[in-house]
Amino acid sequence: MEISASTSEKILEFPNNPPPTFGATSVRFDDLVMSISSHDIDELSQAVRFWDHEYQRLQPGLFTGELQQIHIGGIQLLRAAWSQALLARGQSPPGTIAFGVHLSVQGKATWRNYGCDQRHLLVNPDREVDLKATDNYEMAVLTVDKIRFQQQLQRFCPSLDKTGQLPIVLQPKPETLNALAAYLRLFFAWVKRHPQSLGQSPLQTVFVQDIFSLLLTAIASTIDQPAPRPYSAKRIRLVKQAEELVNANPHQPLTLATLCRALQTSERTLIYSFQDIFDMSPMAYFKAQRLNGVHRQLKAADPEVARVKDIALQWGFQHMGHFSQDYKAMFNESPSQTLRRSGRVSVRQL
Structure with missing residues (x-):
């Protein structure tokens, strides 16, 4: 099914083969095979069923993303791949625990204030999603009923914490994590070639058990294995305070000096904190966030009444020439083009 010139989506459902339900979760992963590719980051985030999250671009240039979403045996398997660095925040499905396996990561990603790479297994036990991903990034995510998983974990490995609570980031032995990642790569590639075959219940059972x-x-x-350590608590706290301050005043013009005065910290300390956690400067980070805010507002606006300049000012952009250049570099189109694409007929220029 063609969605747009930049998006393609394929969906298969198997209504006659209902999966088992696990525990008391409020989410039921009815069997599904879906794939989507897009240049629009919002289309990818909105395509993930049962997740309440949002993606924000952090890097300029043409974005290309791909998502595979597979529901079998009452679990959800996702494969997400994208070309540009991004920030993903929100919540995973209620009543579940999710695991992230890097299939490809260049450099260092950040998961809930932990630096992570190919050596790490990411854990989401309490729904909070906060991932800063690198460019050319690919990840598999397994989401399953939390109660059922804890029961299986305690049977499989009784020496672990009896509560079934796991750290946010694990560092398994390389051969075990590599085996899981290799199997997931083969699984997603096989499903891409043979999506109809996954409707067979015995085959689903084999995949889920493996x-x-x-x-x-x-x-x-x-x-x-050694336990991964989070970033410095002082830097985490400073970055959080900076985000809270800037997000509370999106219309205010932003400079590094004024931000440091408000936070009562030095420019050097603030820069090092953002470089450590996001691998980018605070000004580049907040400019990207505000550009994403403008982008979403333009996409939702009525071009018959909205003006690009008014929306840009709401997000603290005072110089329209610089704003337009930065916006086009980030999203590969002008602000006016985004507004025209909102589905209506006219647009007021700056």
Whole structure:
């Protein structure tokens, strides 16, 4: 099914083959195979079923993203890949626990204030999503009922915490995590070639059992592995304070000097904190956030009444020439083009 010139989506559902339900979760992953590719980051984030999250671009240039979403045996499997660095924040489905496996990561990503790379298994036990991903990034995410997973984990590895609580980031033995990542790559590639075949219940059972076994093996191998450490608590706190301050005043023009005065910190300390956690300067980070805000507002606006200049001013952009250049570099089109694409017929120019 063609969605637009930049987007394609394929969906298969197997209504006659209902999956088992696990525990008391409020989410039921009815069987589904879906794939979508797009240049629009919002289309990708909105396509993920049951997740309440938002993507923000952090890097200029043409964005290309791909999403595979597979529901089998009552679990959700996602493969997300994109060309540009981005920030993903929000919540995973209620009543679930989710695991992230890097399939490709260049450099260092950040998951909930932990630096992470190919060596790490990401854990989301409490729904909070906060991921800063690098460019040319690819990840697989397994989401399953939390109660059922904890029961299986305690049976498989009773020496782990009896509560079933896991750290936010795990560092399994490399051979166990590599085996899980390799299987997931083959699984997603196979489903892409044979989506109809996944409707067979015995085949679903084999895939789910294999993936669970590899995941539990990787988790069990962390018992004698070094525990990853989060970033400096002082830098985490400073970055959070800066975000809260800027987000509370989106219309205010922003300079590094005024931000540091408000935070009572030095420019050097603030820059190092943002470089450590986001791998970018605070001014580049907040400019990207504000550009994303303008972009979403333009897409939702009525071009018959909205003006680009008014929306830009709401997000603290005072110089329209510089704003237009930065916007086009980020989104590969002018602000007026975005407004025209909102589905209506006219637009007021700056």
